């Protein structure tokens with residue numbers, strides 16, 4: 001019985017680790033969890049050895065608001081950059097907004113989540129906040145200029 005419980009615990013850890021590793025690499029969390037579930041520690045090892053998905057990583061960086069896409073050369077640059085480091089074109093200065101979300105996950109219920117993003121104006125900041133919330137099933141509470 002003790003051995004059985006041990007196996008279950010190992011399996012749960014493998015599912016969790018597979019998901020976390022995949023997400024970090026810009027891949028789908030569910031696929032990493034599946035790998036950990038089917039193959040256990042071997043699946044976690046495979047997840048760790050797989051290369052990053054550049055498109056997924058790029059998407060995550062854009063979503064965080066720390067980075068943006070240069071409108072001239074489409075390379076990823078810092079949101080605060082005044083000049084693109086790839087093509088040297090001058091960038092439109094984006095304002096900083098702080099977004100307030102409510103998370104409804106079991107482990108962070110009722111906890112207010114604050115993060116900042118860069119946007120042209122309040123409307124586009126709110127649009128970005130709403131899309132972040134739609135994706136993560138959070139509730140968008142309010143927005144304030146920084």
Ligand SMILES: [Zn+2]
Pocket residue numbers: 070071072073074075084085086087088089
């Ligand atoms: Zn550029």
